[in-house]
Amino acid sequence: MSKEGIERHDYDVIVVGAGGAGLRAAIEASAAGAHTALICKSLLGKAHTVMAEGGIAAALGNVWKEDNWRVHFRDTMRGGKLLNNWRMAQLHAQEAPDRVLELEEWGALFDRTSDGLILQRDFGGHRYARLAHVGDRTGLEMIRILQQHAVHKGIDVYMECTLQRLLTDGGKIAGAFGYWRESGKFVLFGARAVVLATGGGGKAWKITSNSWEYTGDGIAMALDAGTDLIDMEMVQFHPTGMVWPPSVRGLLVTEGVRGDGGMLTNNEGKRFMFDYIPEFFRADTAENEREADAWYEDKKNNRRTPDLLPRDEVARAINTEVKAGRGTPHGGVYLDIASRRSPEFIKKRLPSMYQQFKQLADVDITTTAMEIGPTCHYFMGGVRVEPETAAATVPGLFAAGEVAAGMHGANRLGGNSLSDLLVFGRRAGAGAAAYASRTNARAVDDAQVEAAARSMLAPFDGEGTENPYALHAELQETMQRLVGIIRTEAELQQAIATLDVLGERVDRVTVEGNRQFNPGWHLALDLRSMITVSKACARSALMRQESRGGHTRDDYQKADPEWGKKNVVTRKRGGQLELATEPLPQIPEELRQLVLAEEKQPA
Amino acid sequence: MTDETRDATMSIWRGTKTGGRFETYTVPMVEGMVVLDVIHRIQALRAPDLAVRWNCKAGKCGSCSAEINGHARLLCMTRMNTFAPGEEITVSPMKTFPIIKDLVTDVSFNYEKAKEIPAFKPKPKEADGTRRMYQEDIDRVQEFHKCIECFLCQDTCHVIRDHEENKKAFAGPRFFVRLAALEMHPLDTNDRLELIRQKAGLGFCNITKCCTEVCPEDIHITDNAIIPLKERIVTEFYDPLAWVKRRVLSKGAQQPGPGEPEPPSAKA
Amino acid sequence: MATASGVRRIGDRVERKDLWWVEPLIYVVVLGGFVVYATWASLANGNYYADPYLSPFYSPCLAQNCVHPTLPLLGSWWNLSPAILIVGSPLAFRFTCYYYRRSYYRGFFRSPPACLVPDAPKTYSGETRFPFIIQNLHRYTLYIAVLVLVVLWWDAIEAFNFHGHFGIGLGTVIMVANVLLLTGYTLGCHSARYLVGGYLDSFHKASLRFRLWTYSNRLNVRHNRWAWASLVVVGLTDLYIRLVAMGVIVDPRWIS
Numbered sequence A: 001m002s003k004e005g006i007e008r009h010d011y012d013v014i015v016v017g018a019g020g021a022g023l024r025a026a027i028e029a030s031a032a033g034a035h036t037a038l039i040c041k042s043l044l045g046k047a048h049t050v051m052a053e054g055g056i057a058a059a060l061g062n063v064w065k066e067d068n069w070r071v072h073f074r075d076t077m078r079g080g081k082l083l084n085n086w087r088m089a090q091l092h093a094q095e096a097p098d099r100v101l102e103l104e105e106w107g108a109l110f111d112r113t114s115d116g117l118i119l120q121r122d123f124g125g126h127r128y129a130r131l132a133h134v135g136d137r138t139g140l141e142m143i144r145i146l147q148q149h150a151v152h153k154g155i156d157v158y159m160e161c162t163l164q165r166l167l168t169d170g171g172k173i174a175g176a177f178g179y180w181r182e183s184g185k186f187v188l189f190g191a192r193a194v195v196l197a198t199g200g201g202g203k204a205w206k207i208t209s210n211s212w213e214y215t216g217d218g219i220a221m222a223l224d225a226g227t228d229l230i231d232m233e234m235v236q237f238h239p240t241g242m243v244w245p246p247s248v249r250g251l252l253v254t255e256g257v258r259g260d261g262g263m264l265t266n267n268e269g270k271r272f273m274f275d276y277i278p279e280f281f282r283a284d285t286a287e288n289e290r291e292a293d294a295w296y297e298d299k300k301n302n303r304r305t306p307d308l309l310p311r312d313e314v315a316r317a318i319n320t321e322v323k324a325g326r327g328t329p330h331g332g333v334y335l336d337i338a339s340r341r342s343p344e345f346i347k348k349r350l351p352s353m354y355q356q357f358k359q360l361a362d363v364d365i366t367t368t369a370m371e372i373g374p375t376c377h378y379f380m381g382g383v384r385v386e387p388e389t390a391a392a393t394v395p396g397l398f399a400a401g402e403v404a405a406g407m408h409g410a411n412r413l414g415g416n417s418l419s420d421l422l423v424f425g426r427r428a429g430a431g432a433a434a435y436a437s438r439t440n441a442r443a444v445d446d447a448q449v450e451a452a453a454r455s456m457l458a459p460f461d462g463e464g465t466e467n468p469y470a471l472h473a474e475l476q477e478t479m480q481r482l483v484g485i486i487r488t489e490a491e492l493q494q495a496i497a498t499l500d501v502l503g504e505r506v507d508r509v510t511v512e513g514n515r516q517f518n519p520g521w522h523l524a525l526d527l528r529s530m531i532t533v534s535k536a537c538a539r540s541a542l543m544r545q546e547s548r549g550g551h552t553r554d555d556y557q558k559a560d561p562e563w564g565k566k567n568v569v570t571r572k573r574g575g576q577l578e579l580a581t582e583p584l585p586q587i588p589e590e591l592r593q594l595v596l597a598e599e600k601q602p603a
Numbered sequence B: 001m002t003d004e005t006r007d008a009t010m011s012i013w014r015g016t017k018t019g020g021r022f023e024t025y026t027v028p029m030v031e032g033m034v035v036l037d038v039i040h041r042i043q044a045l046r047a048p049d050l051a052v053r054w055n056c057k058a059g060k061c062g063s064c065s066a067e068i069n070g071h072a073r074l075l076c077m078t079r080m081n082t083f084a085p086g087e088e089i090t091v092s093p094m095k096t097f098p099i100i101k102d103l104v105t106d107v108s109f110n111y112e113k114a115k116e117i118p119a120f121k122p123k124p125k126e127a128d129g130t131r132r133m134y135q136e137d138i139d140r141v142q143e144f145h146k147c148i149e150c151f152l153c154q155d156t157c158h159v160i161r162d163h164e165e166n167k168k169a170f171a172g173p174r175f176f177v178r179l180a181a182l183e184m185h186p187l188d189t190n191d192r193l194e195l196i197r198q199k200a201g202l203g204f205c206n207i208t209k210c211c212t213e214v215c216p217e218d219i220h221i222t223d224n225a226i227i228p229l230k231e232r233i234v235t236e237f238y239d240p241l242a243w244v245k246r247r248v249l250s251k252g253a254q255q256p257g258p259g260e261p262e263p264p265s266a267k268a
Numbered sequence C: 001m002a003t004a005s006g007v008r009r010i011g012d013r014v015e016r017k018d019l020w021w022v023e024p025l026i027y028v029v030v031l032g033g034f035v036v037y038a039t040w041a042s043l044a045n046g047n048y049y050a051d052p053y054l055s056p057f058y059s060p061c062l063a064q065n066c067v068h069p070t071l072p073l074l075g076s077w078w079n080l081s082p083a084i085l086i087v088g089s090p091l092a093f094r095f096t097c098y099y100y101r102r103s104y105y106r107g108f109f110r111s112p113p114a115c116l117v118p119d120a121p122k123t124y125s126g127e128t129r130f131p132f133i134i135q136n137l138h139r140y141t142l143y144i145a146v147l148v149l150v151v152l153w154w155d156a157i158e159a160f161n162f163h164g165h166f167g168i169g170l171g172t173v174i175m176v177a178n179v180l181l182l183t184g185y186t187l188g189c190h191s192a193r194y195l196v197g198g199y200l201d202s203f204h205k206a207s208l209r210f211r212l213w214t215y216s217n218r219l220n221v222r223h224n225r226w227a228w229a230s231l232v233v234v235g236l237t238d239l240y241i242r243l244v245a246m247g248v249i250v251d252p253r254w255i256s
Ligand SMILES: Cc1cc2nc3c(=O)[nH]c(=O)nc-3n(C[C@H](O)[C@H](O)[C@H](O)COP(=O)(O)OP(=O)(O)OC[C@H]3O[C@@H](n4cnc5c(N)ncnc54)[C@H](O)[C@@H]3O)c2cc1C
Pocket: A016, A017, A018, A019, A020, A021, A022, A039, A040, A041, A042, A046, A047, A048, A049, A050, A051, A052, A053, A054, A055, A056, A057, A138, A139, A161, A162, A163, A164, A178, A197, A198, A199, A200, A209, A210, A213, A217, A218, A252, A378, A400, A401, A402, A403, A414, A415, A416, A417, A418, A419, A421
C-alpha cells in the first residue's frame, strides 16, 4: 500500500466526534483561528447527544434563587462519591450557566418560566430544580443549535468517516487515520492537535441505552497512542430503561419522569426506595412519602424524594427488588407517573416518552405505570485529562465529553453530561487551538499508516470462521452477565478470561462483500475497540476492591476510604494493558468542607 | 400478538448506483419487533453486508428513514404488528436521493441546503442583561425545533422527488420548517424573505401536504410553517395594499436613528 | 421526470399497496360535482327564493331583476341571472383556499395524485408562474368573503321572519347551519389567521392579537373539515330552497 493512493487532509486541529463536546470544541478551535475539521461516524446531528432527554444542569438560579455553583459543585462531588477530579467539578459548576446562556445566544429555545427566563426541572441528586430543558428532547435542541452554529462558522465536516488510529511522531500527535464508511476508502488527516470527543462504549453490553456508535473507539485509540485512562471500572447503569418488549429492552426512560413526579413501586405497590436510603444521603433525603411528595413544591421545608437518589443507588435498589421476587412480570419495577400527574401535564412535559411507550410498547403512560429496569448508560471513566485545557497525557491530544474521565467521579448525575460537553468541549477546543498555534506540523509516519491499513483490511482476506455479529452478541452477553451492576472477583476473572479469548477470535473475523458501506466490516473493526475497552473495564473492576458509585462489588460491599483516594489507571505498554493505582488530585480544604458539610435539616 | 415466534418476510432493495434488485429474506421474529429489528436479524443471519443507517432506535435521531410498502417511514418506529401476518413487506431506500448502497442514500443535498440559510442573529439583550422570551412566543417555534432531520419530508416532496431539475432552486419542506423557525423566533433580526421566495423556492410548493403526512415528529409542516411563510411572502412581495402601506409609512418615517446599541457582553 | 441521480431507477412502480387512488378520485367527484351543480344553479335564474329563504348562490342579489333583491345596484338592463354577478367571489375564495388547492392539485392536476406516487405532469413549476402565482392574492378573496358572510348572516336572520312574524322552519335551520359552517370555514382561513396575529414574531405584548390568533388556529386545525362541510351544505341549502320554491317539497315549520 503506497501512501500516494491515500486521500489526505491537513489541519491545525481535528475534532473526532460531532456530539455536543465535539461540536463545541470545533466551534471554539475555529473561533480561535485554528484551521479545524470535524469528523464523525454518523451523519452530522445524529450523535448520541441528540438522544439526551432530560436537560442540562446549570445553576442559573432561575427557579430557586438559593442555587449557585457551590451547591452544584457539592451535588456533583457527592453524586460522584468524591472520586471526581475536584477541579473539573468546580470549573463545570462555575461555567455551566454561561455555556447554557450562550446556546440561547445562538438560537436555542428552552422552556420558559412565567417571567420569561429559562425554566429548570428537578433531577436525581440535584438539590434544586436545575436542569434547563426543552420538554424531553433537550439533546436535540442542543445538538441542532451547535450544528447550525458550526456550519455557519465554516468548519469542514467529514461525515460517516470512522477514524481508527491516532498517528504519533516521537510520542506527540501527528494526525489520525481512518476510512470513509461510504466507500471503504482510507483517509488520512495530518493535524497538530486532535480533540477526541467520541463518547463512551456501552454497546459492549447487551441491555444498553447506547447506539452502534458507542464502541469506545476514542478510548481505544487514545490507549494505543499511549495515553492514560482512569476509572474504567466506573460504568453507569441508568435505573430506568424499558424492559418490554424484548426488542426495545434497554431503551432509555428519562429521569425527567421522576423529576416531574413519577415514583418507583414494586409489585406489592410499595414505594421501595424508602428502604434504600444510604447513610451518606440520609440527611438530604425525605423520610416518608408525605415529605417526599411535598418536596416537589416546597424545597425549603422538605427533603428530596428517595426516588431521585443518584442513579447508582436507584439502579442497585431496583436490582435487589427484582432479585427478591418483587419485580414486574417482565423483570423490572414500576415507574408510575399516571396516578400522580394529569395526562395533559405528562404529554406536555414528556412528549417523547409518551410517544416512545405508545408506539413501541402499546403502553399509555398517562394511564398505566411503565415497567422499567437498569440499562447500561454512561462511562464515567475514560481518557485522563488535565482540567484547564482538557489535554490528555500524550502531547497534542485532548479529550472532552463522555470519552474523558474525572469530571463525574464514580457516578454521574443526570444532566451533568450535557453541561460537561459544553464546558469541557469549549476548553478542549481552546486548548487544542492554543497548542496547535505553538507547535509545528509533525511528520506522518508511513509505517504506522501502513500497519493500520493492513490490519483494517484483514477481515477481508482472512480464512477465518468468525462472524462479527455473533461475536458481538457473545461479547454483550459476557459483559452483561459478568461485568454488570453487581460484580464479584470470580465473575470478573471469568470475564477477563473470556475477553482474552474473544480478543483472539476477533482476529479471525471474516466479512463478506466489499468495502463499500459494509456494516459487517464496520462491526468487525468496532469490535476491536469494544473488546479493548471491555478488558480495561473488567480489569479495573477487579482491581478496585470496594463498592463505590457505578462500581459495586458483592465481595466488598462497603466503600473503603483508602480506595476513595485513588484512581485506577490503565495504560498500554508494549501491546499489553498495565494497571496501577494513583492518588487523586488533592482537593483544597475549603472545597472539601463544602462537600462534606451536612445539609441543613428542615425546621 | 402472541408470544410465539413467527417468520417475517421482507423484500429489500439491494444494490448500488450502478443497479440492483429486490431480494427476499425470511427470518424468525419475536414480539414487539420493529422493521429495523428484522433488518438487523437479516444482517446477522443472512446478509452481513446489508447497508442501513440507524442510531437511536427510538425515533429520536432520524437516521433510519426508508420507504416501507411505499410509505416514507422510520424503520425503527414501524412495528411489525402493523402488518398482516405473513405479509411480504417491501423496504426500499429513499428515492429522492442518490443511492449509495442498499437502504443508504446520499443525503448531502440537505446538508448543502442547510448552509444556504442565514444564521440566527439575535437582537440586543434586555436592559438587565437577560434574554426574556415567553412560553406563548416560543410554543410555535418549539414545534419546528422538534425536527429530527430524518429528511422523510424531503423524500416525499414531489417537487424534487419527481422533478430532479428543481433541486437547484428548492430547499424543501425540512428547510421551510427551519426558515419558519428563524423567521418566527422572537429574538431573531435577520430578514430571509427574499431568500425564501427566490433561492429556497417556496413558490414551488403547492401545499399538497405530503411532507406533513410523513413527518414522524408530527410537525404541521404545511399548515404551521409553509403557509404562514407564504403569507409573509405575500405581504412582502405580492399584496398591493401592503406595498402602499409600506410606502406611506416609510415616507412618514424619520431618518434611521443611530446604529443599534452593541449587545452587552455575555458576562462582565 | 429527469433521469438522473436517484434510485428512481429502482423503477417507477408504485410500491404503495393501499388504495391510494381513492382519495384523489373523491376530490374529483365531489369538487367536480359541486362546480357543475353551482354553475347550473347560478345560470338557472329561477327558484332561488322561497319566502323567506334566499339561496346563498344568489346572495347578495345585486340586480333589479332579482326576485328578492338585497341591494339593486344594477338596473333593469341586466337581464341575465343575478347569480353571475356574485357567484364568482365565493368560488374564487374556495379556488384560492390553501386547502382546496391541495385537493385539486392532487385530484385534477395529479401533481402528485397521492404521496410517493409519481406526478402525472412531466414539468412542474408549482405556484411560481402564471396562472398559479395568482393564488398569492387569496387574502383579497377573503376580504370579499367576509363581506358576503355578513350578508349571509343577514339572510339567515331574515329566515326567521315570516311576514313580520318570528318563525322557524326547516329552511331556517338549514340556512343557519350553512352560515355557521361558512363562518367556521372563513375565520379558520390561513390568511385570516395570519392577518389577525400570525404575522407577529412575539405575542407577549399583543394579548388581543394573540387571542384572536389562537381562536383562528383552533378553527384552522380542522379547516379541511370546515371546507368540506360548508361546501356540501351550501349546495344543499340551494337545493333545498330550490325544491321548496318549485313546490316539490313543503317546508316544515315549527313556529310561524
Ligand atoms: C438516551 C440517552 C439520554 C440521555 N439523556 C441525558 C440528559 O438528559 N442529560 C445529560 O446531561 N446527559 C444525557 N445523556 C448522556 C449524554 O447524552 C451523553 O453522554 C453525551 O451526549 C455524550 O456526548 P459526546 O459529545 O461526548 O459524544 P456523542 O454525542 O456520543 O458523540 C460522539 C461522536 O463521536 C463520533 N465518533 C465515535 N467514534 C468515532 C470514530 N471512531 N471516528 C469518528 N467519529 C467517531 C460519533 O460519530 C459521534 O459524532 C443521555 C444519553 C442517552 C443515550
